[in-house]
Amino acid sequence: xxxxxxxxxxxxxxxxVLHEIGKPFEIEKVSTKTKVMESGGDFFAINPKGAVxxxxxxxxxxxxxxxxxxxxxxxxxxxxxxxxxxxxxxxxRVQEMLSFVGSELHKSFSPLFHPGKTDAEKDAAxxxxxxxxxxxxxxxxxxxxxxxxxxxxxxxxxxxVVTSWTKPMSVSxxxxxxxKDYVARVxxxxxxxxxxxxxxxx
Numbered sequence: 001x002x003x004x005x006x007x008x009x010x011x012x013x014x015x016x017v018l019h020e021i022g023k024p025f026e027i028e029k030v031s032t033k034t035k036v037m038e039s040g041g042d043f044f045a046i047n048p049k050g051a052v053x054x055x056x057x058x059x060x061x062x063x064x065x066x067x068x069x070x071x072x073x074x075x076x077x078x079x080x081x082x083x084x085x086x087x088x089x090x091x092x093r094v095q096e097m098l099s100f101v102g103s104e105l106h107k108s109f110s111p112l113f114h115p116g117k118t119d120a121e122k123d124a125a126x127x128x129x130x131x132x133x134x135x136x137x138x139x140x141x142x143x144x145x146x147x148x149x150x151x152x153x154x155x156x157x158x159x160x161v162v163t164s165w166t167k168p169m170s171v172s173x174x175x176x177x178x179x180k181d182y183v184a185r186v187x188x189x190x191x192x193x194x195x196x197x198x199x200x201x202x
Contacts, residue, residue, distance in 0.1 A: 011053030
């Protein structure tokens with residue numbers, strides 16, 4: 001399999017999960033601005049939507065959208081810790097968190113990355129993020145190691161990546177110590193360290 005990614009972008013979650021699986025895979029960097037791949041090719045030829053991640057499967061098919069890729073990689077490799085079996089409440093909880101991260105947390109960061117947004121609009125986005133972080137803090141208040149319980153799942157990979165955007169966006173997590181500890185705990189995983197090294201982030 002081959003993952004098309006941009007350093008530190010949401011594609012990093014798929015990169016982490018591929019390392020968690022432990023099977024061989026390739027990566028190719030994509031410029032999110034020019035849509036040109038590291039090899040010089042046009043990324044639109046891989047994904048007409050122009051967004052990372054995109055996962056090229058062994059048969060040549062291409063799968064897009066992070067949550068779909070995360071679940072496919074786990075399911076196709078029998079990694080039930082990363083993605084519990086379909087039809088179970090545990091799986092629904094993981095999907096619940098994937099939906100929250102994608103539609104609530106990820107979306108709330110968008111104005112901070114947009115150069116055309118005013119300072120007031122960015123401040124408003126930070127206020128929204130604070131509410132999301134407060135909810136995550138309350139979720140972790142029962143002492144769980146990860147978002148859905150004791151096991152690291154694909155939802156944690158996605159949540160870690162999005163939450164780590166606080167650093168370049170100058171958003172402090174000091175007000176949410178349990179969330180801050182959670183981010184540090186995920187960051188210490190060998191799969192995350194390997195991904196960050198491969199993407200030139202450490």
